[in-house]
Amino acid sequence: MHSRPHITPAAAAILAVLLGALLLLALAGCQSTSDDSAEAAAVDVYSPFGLYGPGTLYPLPTSATETVLSRMGMKSLGEFHAYSRRLVQELGVSWARIDFTYDGWNFFEPSDHIVQLHAGNIDMVGTILPINPYVPGDLTAFQEKVRDLIRRYPWVAVWQIGNEPDLTWENPGDYPRLFFAAQQVVREECPQCKVALAGAGARWPGQDYEGWRRSLDVYDDIIGQIADQAGEDKKPFDILDMHYYDFYGTDEAMLQTMDDYRSLIGKYGLGPDIEFWVTETATPTGALTWPPDSPDQTEEQQASELVTRFVTMLNARVARVAWARMYENYRYLDTEGGFFDHSGIVYNGLGTEAAAGIKPGTEKLAFTTYQIMTRMLAGCAHVHRLNAGSYRFDFDEEGRPSVYILWDAAGPKPPAEISGPVRVTDIRGQTIEATGEQLELGAEPLFVEKVPAGGESTESTVTAASRD
Numbered sequence: 001m002h003s004r005p006h007i008t009p010a011a012a013a014i015l016a017v018l019l020g021a022l023l024l025l026a027l028a029g030c031q032s033t034s035d036d037s038a039e040a041a042a043v044d045v046y047s048p049f050g051l052y053g054p055g056t057l058y059p060l061p062t063s064a065t066e067t068v069l070s071r072m073g074m075k076s077l078g079e080f081h082a083y084s085r086r087l088v089q090e091l092g093v094s095w096a097r098i099d100f101t102y103d104g105w106n107f108f109e110p111s112d113h114i115v116q117l118h119a120g121n122i123d124m125v126g127t128i129l130p131i132n133p134y135v136p137g138d139l140t141a142f143q144e145k146v147r148d149l150i151r152r153y154p155w156v157a158v159w160q161i162g163n164e165p166d167l168t169w170e171n172p173g174d175y176p177r178l179f180f181a182a183q184q185v186v187r188e189e190c191p192q193c194k195v196a197l198a199g200a201g202a203r204w205p206g207q208d209y210e211g212w213r214r215s216l217d218v219y220d221d222i223i224g225q226i227a228d229q230a231g232e233d234k235k236p237f238d239i240l241d242m243h244y245y246d247f248y249g250t251d252e253a254m255l256q257t258m259d260d261y262r263s264l265i266g267k268y269g270l271g272p273d274i275e276f277w278v279t280e281t282a283t284p285t286g287a288l289t290w291p292p293d294s295p296d297q298t299e300e301q302q303a304s305e306l307v308t309r310f311v312t313m314l315n316a317r318v319a320r321v322a323w324a325r326m327y328e329n330y331r332y333l334d335t336e337g338g339f340f341d342h343s344g345i346v347y348n349g350l351g352t353e354a355a356a357g358i359k360p361g362t363e364k365l366a367f368t369t370y371q372i373m374t375r376m377l378a379g380c381a382h383v384h385r386l387n388a389g390s391y392r393f394d395f396d397e398e399g400r401p402s403v404y405i406l407w408d409a410a411g412p413k414p415p416a417e418i419s420g421p422v423r424v425t426d427i428r429g430q431t432i433e434a435t436g437e438q439l440e441l442g443a444e445p446l447f448v449e450k451v452p453a454g455g456e457s458t459e460s461t462v463t464a465a466s467r468d
Contacts, residue, residue: 050095052324055084064331081113092374095123127160162198166218196239205339206291227268235271243280280324282343290338303369404448408441421451
């Protein structure tokens with residue numbers, strides 16, 4: 001049973017005003033420009049860095065969930081929720097996407113966990129997620145349940161309708177019926193809220209060309225149907241979401257995939273200010289049982305990919321990016337040791353990890369690296385691409401120096417504007433001072449800040465780890 005908070009109409013009105021004010025304050029985010037200084041469209045960013053599903057273990061098999069909790073020495077899912085919230089605060093992310101699953105009669109949600117995340121200043125994206133891979137039979141009853149859900153969580157500012165119909169639905173062409181049924185309710189109950197289209201399973205481990213092409217074709221059809229049915233409404237949804245799962249060093253494929261999906265907005269004449277988000281992305285560590293012939297990836301590769309992938313996405317005008325998930329799955333898709341069992345940034349201590357003596361709850365290097373990135377880029381106002389592998393993040397805060405994120409995509413030397421005394425932080429959090437002229441770039445990204453006048457630097461050459 002989930003308790004339902006009682007909110008009076010007067011309190012709800014005051015809350016809506018406060019929420020609107022907070023959203024206006026939050027609309028300052030990393031706007032992107034490239035190396036040719038051409039101004040790109042502004043993106044609406046509350047905070048770019050987030051997590052998908054922190055503290056949730058759905059859709060793991062029940063026995064797998066019990067195994068995870070037992071291995072952690074926890075007696076309830078509530079303990080896991082509290083543990084996960086502490087990790088969320090440690091990471092310093094600002095938002096989370098949570099799935100609200102619907103079984104045809106009711107929504108299931110960890111209400112106390114969600115309320116506590118909100119109390120910790122975590123912005124929430126709620127995904128309205130039917131468990132069955134088809135439109136609910138009684139859409140009127142479904143709409144009333146959606147209405148109740150929105151009223152239970154009036155501070156949720158973004159509602160996403162469905163998830164990956166291209167991968168999980170028996171008839172994905174029927175998705176627009178679900179979309180408009182829920183969209184109508186969201187627009188009525190929360191006019192200031194944003195509506196997100198179901199996330200596309202754009203790139204999936206083990207997916208061949210035919211599978212990738214099918215997903216794109218499904219979304220071409222879905223967006224075409226929605227545009228036709230929306231009539232004069234050129235913005236039936238506010239956000240297009242894409243999911244990207246792949247291995248280390250796949251930036252070009254990622255950018256091409258984003259371009260493919262983004263082009264569908266213009267193809268059907270929808271509003272140019274529709275935002276582009278990536279609410280799920282990850283890459284694994286270790287040896288995988290699935291997909292076949294997967295490369296073994298190190299913690300260093302996962303951590304490096306987290307930074308380079310997120311930075312590249314932000315420069316490509318992605319408004320929000322989220323890692324999926326924080327804590328490792330176990331027997332996801334009923335396959336032990338597959339991609340999704342190893343893509344978390346906290347070990348679960350099961351399977352090969354247990355054999356290697358890795359304790360559950362051990363944080364991977366990517367956890368530390370994500371902490372560094374969220375701390376150093378908090379409050380970013382603009383991101384500029386200087387050249388391949390060289391990005392500068394600027395801030396509106398007076399006197400705050402820019403932060404450069406650099407790796408060797410264009411060679412071992414940084415751009416010329418990085419000269420004089422600098423403070424260099426690697427993906428492990430180790431910091432030294434040097435000069436820009438001394439920097440030698442490698443595959444592992446570096447966080448670089450110019451040292452204010454009067455700062456001292458070391459005389460040693462700073463060399464980042466090289467590519468294997």
